[in-house]
Amino acid sequence: MSYNNVFKILDTNTKLKSLITNMASGYIDVPYIISETLKLLEDGSVFENIISDSNKVVLCNMISMYFNDCWEIYIDDIKLDKALKYGKIEVYKVNAANGLRYATVNEVAQGISELLSEYVYPAGEETYKKLCLLQWTFTGVSYFFRQAGYTLNYDDNGKVKNTFYEMILMSANEINDLFTWLSVRDEFDKAIKIIKKMEKNRGYKYAKYEKDEISEDITIKQLVLNIYRVFPRNSNDKNYRKALALVINANKGNKLSPTEVSFLRNVYKQYALSSGNTSYKEDESNDIKDMCDTIENERYSGKIDANHFAYKIISTLKKSNYSKCSIKQYNILLDAYNLVTSDKEKDNKDVKAKTEVISETDIDTSLGILSNAIGDGIFEDEEDV
Numbered sequence: 328m329s330y331n332n333v334f335k336i337l338d339t340n341t342k343l344k345s346l347i348t349n350m351a352s353g354y355i356d357v358p359y360i361i362s363e364t365l366k367l368l369e370d371g372s373v374f375e376n377i378i379s380d381s382n383k384v385v386l387c388n389m390i391s392m393y394f395n396d397c398w399e400i401y402i403d404d405i406k407l408d409k410a411l412k413y414g415k416i417e418v419y420k421v422n423a424a425n426g427l428r429y430a431t432v433n434e435v436a437q438g439i440s441e442l443l444s445e446y447v448y449p450a451g452e453e454t455y456k457k458l459c460l461l462q463w464t465f466t467g468v469s470y471f472f473r474q475a476g477y478t479l480n481y482d483d484n485g486k487v488k489n490t491f492y493e494m495i496l497m498s499a500n501e502i503n504d505l506f507t508w509l510s511v512r513d514e515f516d517k518a519i520k521i522i523k524k525m526e527k528n529r530g531y532k533y534a535k536y537e538k539d540e541i542s543e544d545i546t547i548k549q550l551v552l553n554i555y556r557v558f559p560r561n562s563n564d565k566n567y568r569k570a571l572a573l574v575i576n577a578n579k580g581n582k583l584s585p586t587e588v589s590f591l592r593n594v595y596k597q598y599a600l601s602s603g604n605t606s607y608k609e610d611e612s613n614d615i616k617d618m619c620d621t622i623e624n625e626r627y628s629g630k631i632d633a634n635h636f637a638y639k640i641i642s643t644l645k646k647s648n649y650s651k652c653s654i655k656q657y658n659i660l661l662d663a664y665n666l667v668t669s670d671k672e673k674d675n676k677d678v679k680a681k682t683e684v685i686s687e688t689d690i691d692t693s694l695g696i697l698s699n700a701i702g703d704g705i706f707e708d709e710e711d712v
Contacts, residue, residue, distance in 0.1 A: 438588025625667035637663035
């Protein structure tokens with residue numbers, strides 16, 4: 328690599344020339360920001376005639392300031408990227424019977440439908456942004472640039488369209504502030520200590536139990552399975568499309584966050600209330616009874632398997648006079664109800680209608696496309712690096 332044209336501009340500044348020569352030698356492990364800046368300044372660079380001489384001098388000075396204020400942190404390799412997972416934490420709350428409170432361990436694990444979230448910054452939001460910008464200068468990972476507060480443009484393949492030079496121009500003032508902030512390490516060291524403590528504690532600690540604790544009737548694994556099985560493809564409802572996208576991504580191994588599971592629960596309940604030929608409300612036992620009577624009357628009509636799991640549920644509901652019906656039970660009843668009220672008759676009524684029944688014992692074997700990737704350990708920290 329040659330920098331003769333830049334060196335002419337620098338004239339007698341031998342110290343800066345020497346620094347650039349050393350950085351470009353290939354014998355030193357240099358961070359992303361220096362590596363990319365050197366490419367801009369190299370003789371024959373596509374930006375050579377685009378960047379003014381004055382801005383080339385600014386870029387050279389940026390390398391010098393970075394070396395003075397950030398180089399030591401880069402060389403120390405404090406695993407800043409991992410620490411930053413705890414520099415911005417999503418904390419979960421619920422609107423429970425006794426009012427708004429922090430969620431419990433089980434409520435977060437289940438991703439209950441009442442889950443609310445907010446972000447907290449243990450070392451402060453502005454400090455978090457500075458640290459994200461610093462991490463971007465180390466590696467060039469766009470996630471940290473966005474977390475520092477900037478908006479990027481992407482092509483159809485999900486690749487960043489903005490050039491490195493554009494990103495430098497976008498963040499020039501903040502990079503300069505970063506140098507000033509790091510010139511005295513006290514605030515940086517204090518921030519890292521706070522975040523490392525949060526990292527050691529693995530984030531916010533939730534209570535194990537509350538008197539008004541909320542639970543769900545359906546497991547995450549079954550929820551994902553049901554949505555994949557029954558949600559319409561290419562729906563006009565954007566929530567249905569989003570739910571399907573989350574489920575499909577989960578099947579590919581992408582883990583669901585508690586808020587994503589909560590969203591799936593709410594959309595699934597929305598689907599249960601709007602699907603079929605009946606309107607379901609948990610306290611309207613007469614509607615449930617009418618549905619059950621219809622299903623029972625058609626048991627041997629040939630429209631439905633006479634051993635459909637719905638008939639076991641009906642037997643259970645009768646004991647409580649149809650007053651206790653969970654969402655999970657209702658969805659199975661709705662599946663059966665749609666079968667027996669369908670206009671499509673079987674030509675041979677002696678042939679049992681084939682229907683997929685979802686029960687707790689079926690979950691692991693039904694719909695093989697949903698692998699064991701969906702299940703225990705379905706949660707992960709927010710990250711898209």
